[in-house]
Amino acid sequence: MAGRRRAGWIGAVGFALVLSLTGCANGGTPADPARTEVQHLLDRRSAALLGHDEKAYAATGTRTEYTRLRALPLASWAYRVTAVRHTATGASADAELSYRVAGYDTAPVDARRTLTLGRTADGQWYVTADQPAQQAGQQLWDQGSVTAVQGAHSLVLGTGRTAAELRAYAGLADRAVPAVSRVWGMDWSRRVVVLVPRSLDGMAGLLGSPPADYRGIAAVTTGEVGGAGRAPADRVVVNPEAYAVLGGLGKQVVLTHETTHVATRAHTTAATPLWLSEGYADWIGYLGTGRTPTEAAPELTRAVRDGRTPAALPTDKDFGFTSDPTKLAQAYESGWLACRMIAARWGTARLDAFYRAVGDRRQRAGAVEAALKTVLGTTPEAFTEQWRAYVRSQLG
Template sequence: MAGQGCGARRSATACLLALLLALTGLVGCGAKAPAEPASRQAQELLDRHARALLDRDEPGYLAALDPSYAPAALTVYRRLAAVPLDGWTYRVTGVDPTGTDRLTARADLGYRLRGHDRRPVTGARVLDLVRRDGRWYVTGDRPAEGAPRQLWEQGDVVTVRGTRSLVLGVGTTTARLREIAAAADRAVPAVTAAWPGDWARQVVVLVPGSLGGMGELLGAPGASYRGIAAVTTGETRGGPDAPADRVIVNPDAYGVLGGFGRQLVLTHETVHVATRSATTPSTPVWLSEGFADWVAYRGTDRTPAQAAPELRRAVRAGELPARLPVDGDFAFGGDAEALARAYEGGWLACALIADRWGETKLTAFYRAVGAHPARDGAVEQALREVLDTTPEQFTADWRTYLEERLG
C-alpha cells in the first residue's frame, strides 16, 4: 500500500495507505531566517548545527550542543556516518518560551539521500534550547507529536547498496538487507516495463528491527501494521515536486513470506514510488493499489484464482460485489478478509482494463484520473475520454469479469 503501501501478501499488499509527509523547500543549510528575534536566533543556531553535521565537523557539531545533551546527540551523529546524506536542514516554524533563557522550537527537518532523492523527506521536530552567556545551545531534539521517528534514532544503521536500490536497516543482518536489495533491484526494471514514464528508477528501503520500529517510522502504533509486509510513504499530491518516497518493511510479516511473496511486495511498493508524481488526491485507492498489484503480478504465472482467493470465495458463494471498492474498504485494523477482497477487486479492475483496452490505455487511464483537478468526476471523465465507457457500464463489465475469472 503505499501511500500507499503493500500489505503482507502484497504493500505491503496488498499495500498501503499513503502517509502524508510535509515537505520543506530547499535542502541545504540556508533556510530563510524568520523575522522574530528568538525564531531568527534559533534558525541561525540550527543552520550552523546542520552545516556541521553535513560537513562531518564534529567540533562544530558539538559547539551547538549543551553538554548535558552532547552524548545522546553524538550517538545519532555517529550513526549518520553510515547514511549517504546529501542535504540536512531545519526550518523553524515557531518558538515557545519555556522559562528564563529557555525555549522550545518547532521545526521541519528535511534530508536527502545522495544519488536517490530529488526532493527531501521531512518530519516535524521539537527542539529544546537554552541560552548561556548570551549564546543558544540545543538541549533536546525529538519528533513532534504524531511525527515519525528517524531510522538512525532506533539504532546503528547498516547500509547496503544495490544496483538500483539503497537499503538502510537497524537491528537486522546484512544478509537480510542484501536479499531485500536484490529483490528491489529486480523490481525496478519490472516496474519500468509497465510504467515507462519519468521516474527515478531506483528505490530506497528502510528496514527497522521490529514491528514497533516500523510504527515509529510511520508515526503510528506498530500494531496498526501487523500483517502488513511493507508500506510506501509519500505525499499524493502529484507533479515533479512530489517528495521522496520510502519503502518501509515490516520485518515480522515480510520475514514469513516465501520468495515469490517477497518479490511481489517489493515490486508492488516500487510501483508506488514510480507512480508517485501521477498519483494525486483525485486517484481512488482501488486504482493506485490495483495498478500496483497488476504490475506486481504481470509476467508471473499466478492465475486470478490463486491471486484473489478471498474474492473467489465470495463470488462462488454468490456474493458478487455490487460496486468497485471505495477508499474506506482499504482501512487497516478491520476485517482482514474484506481488506483482501478490496485489494483483489482493485487488481482485477485494472486487469480488466489491460485485457480489454490494452496496457497503454491502462497507464493513460491512471494518468488521466490523477490529472483531474478534484476527486469528484475524475474516474468518470477518464472512463469516458480514455476508455469510451461509463461508470455504470464499467462496473457491470467488472462484475462480469469477476464471474468469468473467479466463478
Template sequence: MAGRRRVPGASVVALCLLLVSLVACGGGPAGDRVRAEVQALLDRRAGAVLDRDPAAYARTGTRDGYARLRAVPLADWSYRLTSLHRSGDTATASADLGYRVAGYDRSPVVTARTLRLSRDGDGRWAVESERPAEKSGQQLWDQGAVRAVTGSRSLVLGVGRPAEELRGYAELADRAVPAVSEAWGTRWPRRLVLLVPQSLEGMAGLLGSPASSYRGIAAVTTGETGTGARAPADRIIVNPDAFGVLGDSGRQVVLTHETTHVATRAHTTDATPLWLSEGLADWAGYRGTGRTPAEAAPELAHAVDRGEVPSRLPDDEDFRFAGAAGRLARAYESGWTACRLIADQWGEERLRGFYRAVGAHGRREGAVETAMRDVLGTTPEDFTRRWRDYLRTELG
C-alpha cells in the same frame, strides 16, 4: 485636572512590555537576537552533519544522533526555526528539518522537530535533545544506528537488521525497478529508498500511527500524491515481521507493488480511487509471475464460489488497514481484477492511459466516469457488469 485621565493598568502594561523585551519571551530586539542565536546554532549543527565533523557537532550540544545517522548519504541537511519559547537559560525550539538523501531525493524531505536548549554562563546556547515534534513520525535514526546497503537502483537503510538481510531487500528492489518500468514506462526516477526498522512497532513509529494499523501489512509507501517532478523521493517502509513470513515470490510481488506506487506517484491525485491505485500496483506486481487469478485473489475466489459476486467496485473505506482482514483482501483483489480486466480487454497501453486520465481530472467527482468514456469508450455501469462477468469467468 480637566482634560487628563488616568488609564488603569497603563503602567502595568508598560512594565510587561519592558519585561518581554528584556527576557525575550516574544518579539522585540532581545527576542529577535535570541532567535538569531538559536538559528545560527542550528545552522552550525547542520553544517557539522553535512561535513561529517563529529567534533563540530559536539560543540553545538549533545552528540546523540550524530553516530546514528552517520551512514545515511546526505546531500542536504538544514533546520528552519519556526518558534522559540524561552524560560531563563533554557528554551524549547520548534524547527522544520529538511534533508535530501544524495542520489535519490530531488526535493527535501521536511519533518517537524522539537529541540531542548540550554545556555551556559558565557551566553552560548547548546542543544540538549532533539526529537520528533508532536504528531510527527520518527526518522529512522531516532530508533537507533542506521546501517546502509546500496543496490544498483536502491538504497536500503535499516536499524537492528543484519547487513545480509538488507542486501536481500536491495536485490528485490533492483529487480522491481525494471519490472515496473516494463509495466508502467520509464518516465519516473527509477530509484528507490527502503527503510527497514527493527519491528512492526518501529514501522508504526516511522508512520506516526499505532502498530495495530499495520499488523499483517508487509510494506507501505509514503509520499505526496500529484506533486510532479519536484516531489521528494518516496520511502518504502517495510514491516519486517510480516515481510519475513513471505516466500521469495511473495516478497518480490510486495516490493514490485510498492515500487509501482513510487513510479505512478506524479499521476496519482485526489481524483484517483484506491481500487485503481492499489489495483494497478497489484497488476504490476503479479504481471509475469504466472499466478492464476484464483491464486492471486483467493478471498474473492471463495466469495465467487459461494455465489457472492461483488455488486460494485470497492470504495476507499474498504481499504482501511484497521478493518476486517477478509474485507481488506477482497478490496485489493477486486482492484487487481478490475485493472487486469482493462489490460486483457482494452490492452496495457489503455490501462496506463486510463490511470493517467483519472489522475489528471483533478477532483474525484466525475474522474472515473470521464476517463472510462474518453479512454475506454464505456460507462461505469457497463464496466461493472463486465467486471462481474469477468470474476465469474476467471474465478468461478
C-alpha cells in the same frame, strides 16, 4: 508526517534606532534574540553534519544524531526555527527540518522536530535532544544507528538489521525497479528508498500511527498524493514481522507493488480511487509470476463460489488497514482484477493511459467517468457489469 515575541513599549524618540538594531514585528514588539541565536546554532550543526566534522558537531551539543546518521548519504540538511520557548533550564525550539538523500531525493524531505536546548555559563546555546515534534512521525535515526546498503537501483536503510539482511531487500528492489519501468515507462526517478525498522512498532513509529493499524501489512509507501512529481518523501516502509512470513515470490510481489506506487506517484492524485492505484500496483506486482487468478485472489474466489460476487468496485474506505482482513483482501483482489481486465480487453497501453487520465484530474468527481469514456469508450455502469462478469469467469 510557533513561539512569538516578548512585548515591550519603546518610546517614540528611540523607536527608529531600536528597530534598526533589534528588528520588530506586529507594531513594535521586539524579536526574541534567542530565536536568531538558536537558528545560527542549528546552521552550524547542519554544516558540521554535512561536512563530516564530528568535532564541530560536538561543539553544538549532543553527538547522538551524528553517530546515528553517519551512514546516511546526505545531499542537504537544514533547520528552520519556527519557535523558541524559554524554560527553567534552557529552552525548547520547534523547527522544520529539510533534508535530501543524495542521489534519491529530487527535493527536500520535510520533518517537524522539537529540540531541547541548554545554555552555558557564558550564554551559549547547545542542543541536548532532537526529537520528532508532537504528533509527527519518527525518522529512522530516531530508532537507532542507521545501516545503509546501496543497490543498483535502490538504497536500503535499516536499524537493528545487519548489512546482509539489508542486501536481500536491495536485491528485491533492484529487480522491482526495471520490472515497473518496463510497464509504466521511464518517466520517473527509477530509484527507490526502502526503510527496514527493527519491528512493527518501529514501522508504526515512522508512519506516526498505532502498530495495530499495520499488523499483517507487509509494507507501505509514504508520500503525499498529488505531488505532480514533487513527492521526494516517497519511502517504502517495511513491516519486518509480516514480511518475514512471506515466501520468496510474495516478498518480490510486495516490493514490486510498492515500487509501482513510487513510480506512479506523480500521476496519482486526489482523483485516483484506491481500487485503481492499488489494483494497478498489484497488477504489475503479479506480472510474470505465473499466479492464476484463483491463487492471487483467494478471498474473492471464496466469495464468488459462495454466490457473493461484489455488486460494485471497492470504495476507498474498503482499503483501510483497520478494516476486516477478509474484506481488505477482497478490496485489493477486486482492484487487481479490474486492472487485469482492462489490460486483457483494451491492452496494457490503454490501462496505462486510463491511469494517467484519471490522475490528470485534481478532483474525484467525474474523473473515472471521464477517463472511462475517453480512454476506454465505456460508462461506469457498463464497466462495472463487465468487471463483475470477468470476476465470475475468472474465479467461479
